[in-house]
Amino acid sequence: MNEHLAGLPYSLVYPESKVKPFWDNLAQNKFTTTKCPKCGLLWPPKANCPNCGEETSEWIELKGTGEIYAKTQVGASPPAFKAMLPFILVVGKLDEGILVAARMEKANFEDLKIGTPIKIEIKKSFGLDSYIFVPA
Amino acid sequence: MRPVAIVGVGLTQWGKRNDVSLGELIVESAMHAFKDTKGLTPKDIEALYVANAQSERFTEQAHPANLTAEFLGISPKITSRVEMACASGGAAVRNAFFAIASGQAESALICGVEKMCNVPSPEAMRNLCLVEDLTWESFHGMIPPAGFALIASRYMHEYGVTQEQLAKIAVKNHKNGSKNPIAQFRKEITIETVLESRMIAHPLNLFDCSPISDGSAAVILVPAKDARKYNDTPIDVIGSGQFMEPAFSCSNMQSLTTWRALVNAAKNAYSMAKLTPKDMDLAETHDCFTIAELIEYEDLGLCKKGEGPQLVDNGDVEIGGRIPVNPSGGLKSKGHPVGATGVAQIAEVTEQLRGECGPRQVDGATTGITQNLSGFATHHVVHILRRQN
Numbered sequence: 001m002n003e004h005l006a007g008l009p010y011s012l013v014y015p016e017s018k019v020k021p022f023w024d025n026l027a028q029n030k031f032t033t034t035k036c037p038k039c040g041l042l043w044p045p046k047a048n049c050p051n052c053g054e055e056t057s058e059w060i061e062l063k064g065t066g067e068i069y070a071k072t073q074v075g076a077s078p079p080a081f082k083a084m085l086p087f088i089l090v091v092g093k094l095d096e097g098i099l100v101a102a103r104m105e106k107a108n109f110e111d112l113k114i115g116t117p118i119k120i121e122i123k124k125s126f127g128l129d130s131y132i133f134v135p136a
Numbered sequence: 137m138r139p140v141a142i143v144g145v146g147l148t149q150w151g152k153r154n155d156v157s158l159g160e161l162i163v164e165s166a167m168h169a170f171k172d173t174k175g176l177t178p179k180d181i182e183a184l185y186v187a188n189a190q191s192e193r194f195t196e197q198a199h200p201a202n203l204t205a206e207f208l209g210i211s212p213k214i215t216s217r218v219e220m221a222c223a224s225g226g227a228a229v230r231n232a233f234f235a236i237a238s239g240q241a242e243s244a245l246i247c248g249v250e251k252m253c254n255v256p257s258p259e260a261m262r263n264l265c266l267v268e269d270l271t272w273e274s275f276h277g278m279i280p281p282a283g284f285a286l287i288a289s290r291y292m293h294e295y296g297v298t299q300e301q302l303a304k305i306a307v308k309n310h311k312n313g314s315k316n317p318i319a320q321f322r323k324e325i326t327i328e329t330v331l332e333s334r335m336i337a338h339p340l341n342l343f344d345c346s347p348i349s350d351g352s353a354a355v356i357l358v359p360a361k362d363a364r365k366y367n368d369t370p371i372d373v374i375g376s377g378q379f380m381e382p383a384f385s386c387s388n389m390q391s392l393t394t395w396r397a398l399v400n401a402a403k404n405a406y407s408m409a410k411l412t413p414k415d416m417d418l419a420e421t422h423d424c425f426t427i428a429e430l431i432e433y434e435d436l437g438l439c440k441k442g443e444g445p446q447l448v449d450n451g452d453v454e455i456g457g458r459i460p461v462n463p464s465g466g467l468k469s470k471g472h473p474v475g476a477t478g479v480a481q482i483a484e485v486t487e488q489l490r491g492e493c494g495p496r497q498v499d500g501a502t503t504g505i506t507q508n509l510s511g512f513a514t515h516h517v518v519h520i521l522r523r524q525n
Contacts, residue, residue: 009262010270017271043387044272050382070392072285074277075335078262081277086335089282091387099387101286102276109338114293125275 008126009080018047021059026129031120032059033098043098064120065136066094073109080126092118092133104133137237139360139374141524143367144173145483150351150471151320152253158195159207162186162247165352165476166208169245173356173366176243181356183241184212187228187248188475189221193263194252204247214241221267222424224248225478226508226517229355230376233519236357248479249352260348264474267511269385281345281425283386283512285337288427290392292339295442299339302426303330304448306343306468309423312455313465315496320349320471330426344426349471353480363524369490375411375505375520377404386512398435398507398516405505405518406437413437416459416520417501418488420481422509423466432507433461436518460498463488478508482519489523 015023022045025032034042034056036049041060049056070091077085088104090112104118117136124130146168148161156164170176186201197203201217214235218228225248232244252260265274268283291297307327313319325343333342356366363370379400383389390396406412413436421436423429430444438459439447447453453461464470464484467477485504487493503522509515 010266010274015271044269044385070286070290072282072289072340073335073338074279074282074285075337076261076281077277077279078265079258080262084277087277089277089286089337091286091392101273101278101385101387114289130275 008128009078019045023129025059026122026131029122030061031064031122031131032061034058035060041096041098043100063095066092066118068112068114068116068118069093069099071112071114088112090118090133102131102133106134138239139372140233140236140357141360141363141370141372142355142482142486142521143358143363143370144169144176144356145486146172146354147318147480147483148352149318150349150473153251153350154253158191158197158200158249158251159203161251161350161352162200162204162249163207165249165354166245166247169354169356174368176356176366178208178210181210181212181243181245183214183232183235183244184210185215185228185232185244185246186217187224187246187479188217189219189224189250190263190474191251193266194250194260195254200249220515221510222422222474223478223508223510223515223517224475225353225480226506226519227378227478229479229482229519230378230517232357233373233376236359242359242362244357246355246357246479247352248354248476250473250475251350252348252473253350257348273385279337281337281340284425284427285340286386287392287431287513288339291427291431294393297430297445299331300327301445301448302339302344302430303327305423305426305429306330308454309462309466309468312463312496313469315494316465316470319465319469320347321469340425340427346424346467346472349473351471351473351476353476353483355479355482355486360524370524371486371489371521372524373519374522375405375409375518377401377408377518378516379404380515383514384511389512389514393431394441395431395435395513395516397514398432398509401516401518402436402507405520409520411503411520415503416505418460418463418485418498418504419507420464420484420504421461421466421507422477423462423468424472428509428513429461429466436505436507455496455498463493463496463498478506478517481506481508482521485521489521
């Protein structure tokens with residue numbers, strides 16, 4: 001395991017990947033994904049379109065706004081997440097139509113409904129560039 | 137393709153098994169399965185499939201199929217470890233089915249095994265989180281119960297189900313498991329037990345979730361034409377279906393509440409068996425979480441979409457009901473040693489169709505169905521079994 005991964009929940013999350021620009025863009029405060037020239041936006045970002053195999057070279061900045069599609073509050077976790085318990089985890093449906101899973105902060109779980117407006121907030125997690133949802 | 141039959145099944149005691157090694161656990165179930173036949177021995181086995189998800193993580197031991205060959209003293213000409221996470225067992229049975237059906241083997245042994253209690257439970261949960269997409273889900277705290285909790289939140293929104301109705305599924309499975317001598321938990325519970333247990337991922341509490349378990353299960357297959365030589369009550373495998381969605385993350389599933397992979401795996405199995413859901417006398421399904429069993433009623437076609445909660449309220453899925461589900465106690469009560477689960481489902485339905493299940497027997501059952509899933513319900517294996525005439 002690389003030194004900079006110490007303290008991470010999993011050893012392979014760092015982007016040794018063709019979609020490394022996703023994290024570079026996060027560091028520039030941009031939430032982006034790849035677009036297939038034939039099939040449209042992909043999530044998670046992929047270097048080849050799973051629908052047609054085409055290489056995707058274009059990065060599109062997403063608005064980051066949307067609504068809750070599915071939600072839960074997590075009360076048990078592997079050790080790395082213990083300090084965050086309980087945390088809210090949602091699947092957000094972004095305005096562009098894609099579904100994104102992430103933790104949600106700055107909200108009471110009891111107040112959240114399917115359809116509650118939310119937005120992406122770019123925020124480091126375990127020292128890595130990452131993202132969460134917050135109320136819109 | 138030639139017809140295939142089951143002539144031997146065996147299970148170990150499930151639960152915490154710190155009295156045996158991984159190899160010894162496999163031998164226990166395998167030897168029970170051989171004793172269940174009329175005279176088959178390990179040396180007769182031509183094809184060996186070992187269903188195991190994570191022996192490297194839980195016991196530090198890789199290559200469990202070769203380990204099995206040494207412990208049983210066998211030299212199979214077709215062999216493989218089958219790793220499909222929680223559906224390893226179902227997938228292994230399907231592979232063995234094709235080994236016999238194709239005419240390439242005259243006998244096949246499937247051993248499913250997982251020894252999970254060696255590690256502390258937080259580490260076990262971390263291991264199970266490796267089954268999800270590390271970068272896009274696990275890194276965000278997506279534990280397996282959370283994925284099914286997200287599914288539950290959608291089901292509640294689209295069709296409506298209460299936590300009490302989900303709890304009834306756990307109560308039923310504990311009641312059934314209390315009559316299963318190998319079950320990990322043989323204690324009956326109440327709706328309050330479930331509702332008052334600690335929250336794991338809302339709306340799922342501890343008692344909505346299957347446990348961490350040690351255990352093994354084994355099944356022996358032969359060509360159906362030879363089956364009576366080895367067992368007085370052969371059980372034919374008349375349908376086998378499998379389907380995987382092109383989705384790894386739960387956010388890429390076509391629908392969280394209608395599992396496309398299950399609908400298709402079931403369709404393929406029913407079509408091979410030339411039967412319909414109405415012909416099923418019982419089902420052993422993958423109740424890793426209560427919400428999973430509910431959706432499985434619907435996507436296996438045992439009731440219409442959205443009617444799962446009524447099936448629970450009416451008692452239709454109880455032993456003695458219209459379509460008993462998980463008479464073994466299911467994953468919830470019997471336990472969930474991941475690689476063994478799908479193999480044990482085949483063993484339970486086999487014993488039910490032979491009429492050997494004592495106090496948890498589904499009276500007069502001749503045809504049964506099994507369903508085993510992995511991931512966030514993105515991959516399913518379905519088998520249909522029938523007592524040979």
